[in-house]
Amino acid sequence: MSVLARSVGNAFRNKIRTAAVVAVLAVAIGLALAMLVANQAVGGKVQELNASVGTVLTVNPAGAQGFDGGGEPLTTAQTATAAAVPNVVSVVGTKALRLETATAASASTTGTTAQQAGPGGGPGGGTSVTTNLQAAIDAGTLGNRNNTSGSTGSGNTGTGNTGTAPTFSLPITATGIGAEVDTAGKALNITSGTGLGDYTVASTKALVGTTLATKNNLKAGSTFTIAGKTFTVAGIFDAGTTFGNNAVYTTLAEAQALAATPGELSSMVVTVNSMANVDAAKTALQTALGSSKADVTQGQRNLDTAVSSLDSVKNISLVAFIAALGTAGLIILLIMVMLVRERRREIGVLKAIGARNRTIGLQFVLEALVLVALGSVVGAAIASVASGGIASALISSNSSTAATSQRGPGGGGFGGAGLPGGGGPFGGASQLLTSVTASASPGVIAAGVAAVFGVAVVGALVPALLTARIRPIEVLRGE
Amino acid sequence: MIEVKDLVRQFKSGDRTIKPVNGVSFELEKGTLASIVGKSGSGKSTLLSLLGALDKPTSGDVVVDGVSLAGLPAGKLTEYRRRDIGFVFQQFNLIPNLSAVDNVMLPMEFAGMRKAARLERARSLLEQVQLDPEKQSRRINKLSGGEQQRVAIARALANEPKLILADEPTGNLDEQTGEHIIELLSSLSRDHNTTILVVTHDRSLAQKTERRFRLQQGKLSEETVRPRVAAGA
Incomplete structure (x- = not known):
């Protein structure tokens, strides 16, 4: 039986506990993935706005x-x-x-x-x-x-x-x-x-x-x-x-x-x-063309609120992603510390019969990754269902503020005055906010799961290193 | 050859200093079957843990084939336990969620043996200790105490160690199986030149060893040196 097989076996040693741990991990991982999906969707939208209208x-x-x-x-x-x-x-x-x-x-x-x-x-x-x-x-x-x-x-x-x-x-x-x-x-x-x-x-x-x-x-x-x-x-x-x-x-x-x-x-x-140069370019353009000959209007101004609101959602989702990721890592850390303490004697036995510290440490890391893999599968399913709703909830709570601040003299814009163009640069910022579609793409989920595994490895390393401190004499405790 | 030189292990218990092993010295030639008898708490298990490098002595040294354990780093001590020592613990100390054969294969896996070879050897060892073939794939917690003891003995033999340290190896076995285990240990020491040190309360087992020591208040005294009595006699 290899280290991996032994780790998989250990992960299922107590099925009820495994189910509970996987459930808790799945919630944390699902939330992390949903936040990542929302973050990516909003980030993409901000880029799109900046690239198309914002400048x-x-x-x-x-x-x-x-x-x-x-x-x-x-x-x-x-x-x-x-x-x-x-x-x-x-x-x-x-x-x-x-x-x-x-x-x-x-x-x-x-x-x-x-x-x-x-x-x-x-x-x-x-x-x-x-x-x-x-x-x-x-x-x-x-x-x-x-x-x-x-x-x-x-x-x-x-x-x-x-x-x-x-x-x-x-x-x-x-x-x-x-x-x-x-x-x-x-x-x-x-x-x-x-x-x-x-x-x-x-x-x-x-x-x-x-x-x-x-x-x-x-x-x-x-x-x-x-x-x-x-x-x-x-x-x-x-x-x-x-x-x-x-x-x-x-x-x-x-x-x-x-x-x-x-x-x-x-x-x-x-x-x-770039958006950063829009104000300066507007002034320079107005000067170059002459105020009496041309009116220079700035689509970005109206979109500032929308982009700012989306940026806020992006930041919130990023912080929530990191927090959920950290929570998943902490769960793994605590679970594995508990398992290491529980299996001190068994670790002593393995050392007594010649197991190296790194073999035992690897066994515990792999066991943690098995739990994380199970949690990731369930978490990805949760994220694929919930990410759209979570992103919408985040965006709608922010867009209400944005929509209020957008109402003003320029709100109607010339989108309704005669030129086609998807509502024109002065209108529809609130529509832009709500048009963000958060779908759990395989690439984003894979990136999120990779991040979860990275955190899990770090979380599992601490207890794995703890096993090195356990002395083989532990095997004789209670004898 | 194993040389034990003025071995001391002391613990602090409040203001008191306890010395379960206090100046123990002896030598065992290769292939010797020896036993240590003594009352409970006399330090027998502590002495075994020092010989097996599970614990470090307060002073003194154990020299195995000219190599001093006191001078070895942790990694080398692990290698020593893996390659040169076979433990049979009083409470078996098997891994409960693994099968009998998987438990026996563990030391071989740690020694880097290929899977097919270690599976074959594990099954052979379990047959030697008379564990039914159909029970070899059962989880440890599905086996009786006697069966677990036999698995523990098979595991101790896995890497063909130079020294087997056995703490009450027949304590949980019926008389017939106990006799077989004694015969097995005896033949190992005789045929494979394996040194075996047994801690036991079983007088019949102690009588079948070539050298018999008594540990009393941390001090070791040799009771008997005599030719080995053939197993089953």
Whole structure:
């Protein structure tokens, strides 16, 4: 019988005690693993936020956002100025268009000559062009109310808007982009088909949102028209929101050509190399572009609360993981010390018949690892069931504070004002908090179990070393 | 050859100093079968523990084949116990959750013997001490006291030691099995040149040893030196 076999046998010598020890260990190990899973999930989310939105600055024309406001448009030349600002790693220009059916376009232009006016009536940065696509969103109460108030408040007082207004049809947002990102700087989630390739050159390929594609029976390879020009659907994207999916992306050059405003931008998405440099980059960018020409807004500001809250959850879960790990180690230490004391005479016998100290020590360490292995199996099962709930409980308790502190003037953001992009950088921080999914991946569980075994070895070494102090004369005690 | 030189072991008990072994000296030639008799508490087990390097003497020395135990480090003493000594304890001291054969294999495992070889030898030894083959795989706590004693003797023989130290080896055996064990020990000392020192109350066993010592108040005196009586006589 080998040392290992003897250790396994010893671990089951007292089955009731073994079951009790394994149960206690399983709870500690399960908690440790659940906390590790939560920690990894939250850490991943924080990294994702930092990498995608947390370091993004948005530049709009001074006095304008989306299709609202006024002032002078941004130009392609300003992207070079922005790119030269320290710590800026990329600058992506966008050009927003408003797509309307021919019927809706003629209704909205009755009494006016300009095509620049949107349904809100303001001069804005958006340009209305016709399309054969039907919007995926019904106007409903909000759309009709906004259309009416827009007509009244923004000076679009043509005869067509007095008397009985025709049923309003929501426009579709088309955005020309200089890279495969949305207006929040987040990579587009293309669910079928492909991207547009080179986003800087004019192209008749387009990306269509999922709901818009469904509404118009489009799929990759289908065609539709914008301003009488035929476009081919290269891919379908999912922006994650109903509004965001009622949209079309073209290349930046193509959108500028459709709007007949070459070199003009609606906004710029500026990515900074790290969150730590965002504040400095924002100031430098504002200075470089000029306060009278551009408004630089900081998506990170609103996400600070979310990231801070997630960091808090991450820290709590890390501390809880270490505490649970330490508890498991302490349990092993105490159990093994008890077993060593209980088996003093037996250890004396083994020494009397020639066992080396290291053989006996190894036997006790292996016995501890057998108990830990059993505890880990049960603990991993507990963690796989409980980690999601524990992570949610931790996050929800923190997100309530975060959500409260997020409410403010910028809370609605321009996610609802006209540009697609998953809610925009100013909105949905509380959604980000609750969108953390803690699943017990085999890799994380394996890493956690490895840590548990490491702690168990340390916990078992102390009692194993104690066996070296037991003298073989113990064998004669009681004789 | 074993030389015991002025061996003393003393303990403190409150203000008193107890000397269960007090200036013991003797020599045993290789292959000698010897016995120590004495009253309970006379220091017989203490003397055995000193000879078997389970305990360290307060003074004096035990020299085995010219090697002084007093000068050996702990690791060498472990090696000495593993290679040169076979213990038969009064209370057997077997590992309760192991089978009889596993208990006998333990010293061989510690000596680095291969599994197949130690299994074969363990079964052979258990047959020599007349343990039924079907009981060899039973756990120790499923065996009677006599059967456990036989397993303990088989374990002491496992590594073919130079010296077997036996504390009441026949104390828990019936007369017939006891006779067989005496015969076994006797043949070991005779045929394998193994030195055997037995602590016993069994006068018949003591009479069958070549040399008989009496331990009284820590002092050892030799009662008899005579040719060995053949086992069963």
